[in-house]
Amino acid sequence: MILISLFTVFDRSxxxxxxxxxxxxxxxxxxxxxHASAYGSGFVxxxxxxxxxxxxxxxxxxxxxxxxxSPSRASILTGRNIWQNREAGxxxxxxxxxxxxxxxxxxxxxxxxxxxxxxxWGPGNHTITGWSENPVGKAYNRHNMESPKGISGRxxxxxxxxxxxxxxxxxxxxxxxxxxxxxxxxxxxxGLRAGKSLESAEVPAFLPDHPTxxxxxxxxxxxxxxxxxxxxxxxxxxxKKGLLEDTLIVVTADNGMPFPRxxxxxxxxxxxxxxxxxxxxxxxxxxxxxxxxxxxxxxPTFLELAGCERWPEITGSSLCSLIQAxxxxxxxxxxxWVLSGRERHTHARPDNLGYPSRAxxxxxxxxxxxxxxxxxxxxxxxxxxxxxxxxxxxxxxADTPQGSFFLxxxxxxxxxxxxxxxxxxxxxxxxxxxxxxxxxxxDQLGDLLMLELTKQEDPRATxxxxxxxxxxxxxxMRPHLGGFAERGAYNPAxxxx
Ligand SMILES: [Ca+2]
Numbered sequence: 001m002i003l004i005s006l007f008t009v010f011d012r013s014x015x016x017x018x019x020x021x022x023x024x025x026x027x028x029x030x031x032x033x034x035h036a037s038a039y040g041s042g043f044v045x046x047x048x049x050x051x052x053x054x055x056x057x058x059x060x061x062x063x064x065x066x067x068x069x070s071p072s073r074a075s076i077l078t079g080r081n082i083w084q085n086r087e088a089g090x091x092x093x094x095x096x097x098x099x100x101x102x103x104x105x106x107x108x109x110x111x112x113x114x115x116x117x118x119x120x121w122g123p124g125n126h127t128i129t130g131w132s133e134n135p136v137g138k139a140y141n142r143h144n145m146e147s148p149k150g151i152s153g154r155x156x157x158x159x160x161x162x163x164x165x166x167x168x169x170x171x172x173x174x175x176x177x178x179x180x181x182x183x184x185x186x187x188x189x190x191g192l193r194a195g196k197s198l199e200s201a202e203v204p205a206f207l208p209d210h211p212t213x214x215x216x217x218x219x220x221x222x223x224x225x226x227x228x229x230x231x232x233x234x235x236x237x238x239x240k241k242g243l244l245e246d247t248l249i250v251v252t253a254d255n256g257m258p259f260p261r262x263x264x265x266x267x268x269x270x271x272x273x274x275x276x277x278x279x280x281x282x283x284x285x286x287x288x289x290x291x292x293x294x295x296x297x298x299x300p301t302f303l304e305l306a307g308c309e310r311w312p313e314i315t316g317s318s319l320c321s322l323i324q325a326x327x328x329x330x331x332x333x334x335x336x337w338v339l340s341g342r343e344r345h346t347h348a349r350p351d352n353l354g355y356p357s358r359a360x361x362x363x364x365x366x367x368x369x370x371x372x373x374x375x376x377x378x379x380x381x382x383x384x385x386x387x388x389x390x391x392x393x394x395x396x397x398a399d400t401p402q403g404s405f406f407l408x409x410x411x412x413x414x415x416x417x418x419x420x421x422x423x424x425x426x427x428x429x430x431x432x433x434x435x436x437x438x439x440x441x442x443d444q445l446g447d448l449l450m451l452e453l454t455k456q457e458d459p460r461a462t463x464x465x466x467x468x469x470x471x472x473x474x475x476x477m478r479p480h481l482g483g484f485a486e487r488g489a490y491n492p493a494x495x496x497x
Contacts, residue, residue, distance in 0.1 A: 004427055018111065020306050021279055022247040024160075024234060027076075027184040028227045029069065029119055030263055031253035033062070033272035034202075035224055043200040044221040048232035049276055052251050055285045056278030057323060061292045063338045063361060064255045068345050069183075072254040072295060073121045077101040077135055079143035079299030079314035082341050083358075083458035090343040090354065090468055092123045092475035097130040100311055102299040103137050103496035106174050110306040112166060115140050116176035117159035125474035136176050145264070148190055150224050153180060157233035174302070177234065182223030184258045184386045191218020196254060205271060206261040207390060208406050216389045220257060245280035248305065250298070252276075258386040260394060260410035264345045266359040266368050267428040268420070271340045277323060287328045292363065293319060294338040317458060337362045339452060341460075343468045347477045348379025353469055355384070356460055360449040366428065366471045367445035368418040371460055378411040381476065384408065417442060 008250035033039065036046040038053040039060075057073050060266045065075035066082045066089075074088035075081060078099050082089035086096050114137035121135045129233055131137070140159040147153025166175055167419035192198070192215060201214035201221075231251060237246040252275040256262045262269035273295075277283060282305075296316030302312050304318045317335075325331050338361050344354030356371040370377075378384040394410060397403025409429065417433040431440040459468065 019110075019246075019281060020172045021282055021301060022172050022243060023112075023305070024177065024238070024247055024249045025174070025228075025249045025428065026177040026179070026231050026234070026249065027073075027119075027178050028224065028251075028253035028274075029181060030226055030255060030258045031182055031227075031274060032256040034271045035221070035257065036209060036274045038276065039274065041202065043196060043202055043218065044224050046216060046224065046228040048228045048235055049251050051235065052231075052249050052278040053276035054210055055280070056249070056287075057285070057288050058288045059275040059277075059293060060288060060290050061338075061363070062252065062275035063294050063340055064253075064271045064273050065340055066253045066294050066342055067265055067340070068342065069254050070122055070124045071118075071343070072255040074099070074135075074296050076254075076295045077103060077121060079296050079310075079316040081315055081342045081456060081458075082343065083231050083453065083460060084313075084315060084456060087129075087471045088121075088124070088469050089341075092473050093343050093471045094124060094129045094474065095121060095126040095131060095135050099135075100313065101135045102225065102302050102308075103135065103176075105303060105308050105311075107137070107307050109308045111171055112306060113171050113173045114175075115163045115173070116137065116178055117141055117156045117163070118154050119178035119180050120176060123475050126187060128474070136178075137174070148181070148222050149185065155292060156173060156230040157237065160234050161347075164237065164243075172306070177230070179227040179230065181471065182220050182258070183225045184388055186216070186219035186223060186388075188219065188389065189215060190222045191215060194218075194222050196221065204259075204262075205429055206267075206269070206409055207259065208393075208402055210393065213390050214392045216259070220259075222355075230389060238432060248277065248279040248282065250275070250277050252295075258388065259390050260378075260406070261417070262384050263386065264342065264384045266340055266357050266366075268366060268422060268426050269428075270357065271361070279323075283323050284326050287326075287327065289322065290330050290363075291322060291332050292338045292361065293322070293335065294340075318407060337448070339449070341458075344471075344473070345384045346379070347473060347475070348381065348383040349375060350380075351469070352473060352477075355379075356454060358458070358460065358463060360445055360452070361422075362445070364387075364421060364423050365441065365445060366420045366422055367433075367442065367447060367449060369446060370414050370416050371416070371465060373414055373416045375413075376411065377414055381478075382411050386417055417446060 039059040064072045066072045071082040087093040088095045116136045140163045143155040143158040145155040164270045197219045200218040203209045239482040267383040300318040341358040359368045394407040419432040420428040
């Protein structure tokens, strides 16, 4: 046993120094955990993701530090939670110049060449704090093509090819493939036109089962497949250039699906992400890992693989021992929970207020603490839900028992504490907080969450939470707020169908 563990330690440190892999980081924009065929989804076909998972590792429990684009992406870059990233912890603000990012360290300390195509960190303003380029690195966005949205989109794979053409053979690279898909807006009916059937769509239990919702889900599937097709082209390109076995490929998404009660919510479909990794030379393949991991674990992983020192401000734990181990299932017992959080998403409330919440997710339970339960969780005009046929459908049926039930679930005010049994209720529809028999569990999870937030100096846990409301917003502001719900146009009376 001693010999084996000594060998493991030696093996790992030797690997970090000698075999720095290239890294291709592919990140979709708004894709929930189950929506890849490797997870058993039937209406989304993702052969490239499945290949990465089959020849490498499939993660079943990977979580976003936030259910929105910019805060989640900032946490990936810094290895810190959103409450540790100041302005970058909220959506569409700025990126403080003193926040250290792994991409810069790879470039400056490990001679990596760094670039991206598509969407990097954002939306937000990085130049106002002195960044000369996006905190991810240099943009490769020259080539465009028609996308499923029916407008000119990025030819991500061709941009990657251009990046590789300039790659010196003696240097490793890090390339960020940030697809703009499956972010809205979608081309209405694209899924049906692509030959998908309404029957195949899998409707989560937080949405009504109706052809309009099913068609919206099919359009979302087409966009995920677009992302996957570009990934497939990139894999072929690496193979053709003889780079595939030396490249760590990570495929994931920044936050969950853009549907009511999903994206911009701390529920399962907002924060649970797909993730797969493949690296022929460094990762024993054909494995499924059930450990709870967070995106804040990625920065320390990349730094370790590149042979860089991690800095003390990093909160995440490197995944190197996990990905270089053998076997499937739960491999590291210390990974007992992950945290997530949200602040302001869009400009959805008067005075530019957010909806401050934090969550802790264990293998079985998701506990959420809402710090301002008097506010509307989707905003008082529901703008924290991206405009879409599914939201329109719910609004138009607000006065029917079924419509009222699902609209209430998405936009109605929420209690300060929520707790869900994910094994029984992955759609997070039955709040156990306040139910008999769960008081001890809810208290324990709440205490653990607040203890960890306090340790991490989250202003929401130390009585200084108002700071989040003061961070500037550099994206669209709405002139007419204050709002649809308050005017009585929406009756939040809860009616079970
Ligand atoms: Ca996103």
